[in-house]
Amino acid sequence: MAITGYLAEFSLAEIFQFLEQSHKTGLLTIRGGTDRCPSLTQGHYIWFRQGEIVAASHETGGQGLCHLINRRGWLGYRAALRLSESCPPGTPLGLYLKSQNILGADQLKLLFYTQVMQQVCSLFALEDGSFHFNSRVTIPSTELTGLSAPAMEVTLAGLRVLRDWSALADKLPDAHSSLINTTRGRPTLRLKSTEWQIWEFADGHTPIHKIAHRLNLPIEKVRQIAFRLIVVGLMEELPLLGENLSVESTESPQLETLPSVSEPVPQVQENELSHSFLQSLVGFLTGRN
Amino acid sequence: MQIMRLIVTGPVGAGKSTFIQSVSEIQVVDTDRRATDATTLSLKHKTTVAFDFGRLQFSPKMALHLYGTPGQARFDFMWDLLICKAHIYMLLVAAHRPHEFRYARRMLSFMQHRSRAPYIVGITHTDKEGAWELEDLPIALGLLDETTRPPLVVVNPRDAESVKRSIVVLIRHFIQQRKDQKAPPRAATAVTIAS
Numbered sequence: 001m002a003i004t005g006y007l008a009e010f011s012l013a014e015i016f017q018f019l020e021q022s023h024k025t026g027l028l029t030i031r032g033g034t035d036r037c038p039s040l041t042q043g044h045y046i047w048f049r050q051g052e053i054v055a056a057s058h059e060t061g062g063q064g065l066c067h068l069i070n071r072r073g074w075l076g077y078r079a080a081l082r083l084s085e086s087c088p089p090g091t092p093l094g095l096y097l098k099s100q101n102i103l104g105a106d107q108l109k110l111l112f113y114t115q116v117m118q119q120v121c122s123l124f125a126l127e128d129g130s131f132h133f134n135s136r137v138t139i140p141s142t143e144l145t146g147l148s149a150p151a152m153e154v155t156l157a158g159l160r161v162l163r164d165w166s167a168l169a170d171k172l173p174d175a176h177s178s179l180i181n182t183t184r185g186r187p188t189l190r191l192k193s194t195e196w197q198i199w200e201f202a203d204g205h206t207p208i209h210k211i212a213h214r215l216n217l218p219i220e221k222v223r224q225i226a227f228r229l230i231v232v233g234l235m236e237e238l239p240l241l242g243e244n245l246s247v248e249s250t251e252s253p254q255l256e257t258l259p260s261v262s263e264p265v266p267q268v269q270e271n272e273l274s275h276s277f278l279q280s281l282v283g284f285l286t287g288r289n
Numbered sequence: 290m291q292i293m294r295l296i297v298t299g300p301v302g303a304g305k306s307t308f309i310q311s312v313s314e315i316q317v318v319d320t321d322r323r324a325t326d327a328t329t330l331s332l333k334h335k336t337t338v339a340f341d342f343g344r345l346q347f348s349p350k351m352a353l354h355l356y357g358t359p360g361q362a363r364f365d366f367m368w369d370l371l372i373c374k375a376h377i378y379m380l381l382v383a384a385h386r387p388h389e390f391r392y393a394r395r396m397l398s399f400m401q402h403r404s405r406a407p408y409i410v411g412i413t414h415t416d417k418e419g420a421w422e423l424e425d426l427p428i429a430l431g432l433l434d435e436t437t438r439p440p441l442v443v444v445n446p447r448d449a450e451s452v453k454r455s456i457v458v459l460i461r462h463f464i465q466q467r468k469d470q471k472a473p474p475r476a477a478t479a480v481t482i483a484s
Binding site for chain 1: 353
């Protein structure tokens with residue numbers, strides 16, 4: 001069994017949330033794309049270590065970082081490749097080049113930004129495609145800068161710049177749902193002002209459409225921001241009951257013990273059930289009676 | 290007459306109806322109710338909600354009633370009626386349908402905020418292609434804290450014995466919760482194979 005599926009069913013943002021929260025190490029492969037995004041029809045490879053993204057590439061040959069260094073004009077491709085061959089096993093190529101005074105710390109950061117943030121963020125727009133996570137893959141040190149980013153931080157950045165939300169349309173929280181804070185204290189992620197405002201409305205009572213009204217924002221915009229705060233683990237969607245509902249008929253003989261909807265519904269008192277009742281039921285189910 | 294009410298909830302296709310049918314001594318009642326709200330009534334639209342009902346009478350004055358929540362996505366008064374009268378509930382999730390995990394999270398969020406009844410998570414369809422590993426499912430369902438996580442049970446809704454074993458796990462969890470009310474909280478993580 002593996003972690004596998006289709007992006008239309010389990011979005012990239014949800015995959016990242018899952019991989020970070022379960023501290024996974026391995027390779028996430030994304031395949032496919034749409035005709036609208038022909039550049040995304042190839043394979044995409046994202047390496048994780050303990051839930052953090054450590055590298056990303058469009059190829060599996062382990063030379064993606066050398067190509068990026070070459071594109072930046074810092075080293076020729078062949079020179080970078082030769083240096084990568086002398087890189088000690090297990091040492092990230094980026095750190096090796098820094099130790100050789102070939103790249104500086106800022107260059108490494110820029111390299112990581114290009115490799116991970118730019119390449120991965122474009123994948124959030126993918127509508128079609130499949131994913132597969134393999135935890136038995138060794139991370140190629142020639143693709144590593146030595147830097148890493150929490151997957152949910154990449155998600156936050158990726159969804160902030162996402163313009164076409166059609167791939168995620170059916171994942172967004174319902175406009176009639178409320179939001180509930182799932183953090184202890186204030187979030188440690190750096191949020192934008194609108195994100196803070198919506199997070200502060202995560203009280204479990206205020207429906208999204210009312211939040212939108214109070215913040216003078218389009219409902220769709222609030223749903224999108226709420227989704228990205230949900231998938232980075234700051235809140236959960238809490239569905240609210242439909243308002244002003246009533247029952248037209250109540251014919252079920254099994255419902256006679258239930259109160260009508262106009263009455264306040266009491267919570268069941270657990271003490272109603274005797275110990276002998278529970279023992280008898282367990283005995284019956286286990287065939288001991 | 291003592292009656293224990295067990296709510297079986299979960300996304301469409303998780304096996305709720307089959308679960309109840311497997312152990313119910315009566316033909317499962319699929320009840321239909323029409324619910325309307327002021328807005329939809331004014332637009333002449335109707336909303337239909339349905340739930341399954343099964344019964345297990347194990348002594349002249351003792352019975353277990355099983356209710357399956359509506360398969361629709363909307364959370365309405367029927368949900369509230371069921372939840373607020375529940376002694377225990379079980380969330381069924383199909384391991385091979387990751388697209389339903391988010392909806393399962395929404396359901397869980399709703400249930401936990403409407404009821405303090407003890408619950409467990411029943412994992413179904415673990416033998417299907419594309420089924421996720423058991424150890425990955427609590428995280429995918431947002432149950433991150435191992436100390437407060439409910440027991441997870443692998444259950445085959447078509448197998449009456451498997452269903453019974455899962456109900457036993459739930460009842461024992463219920464008994465334990467009652468005991469814990471008088472004692473400090475403790476870790477409740479457990480994975481049980483009931484299939």
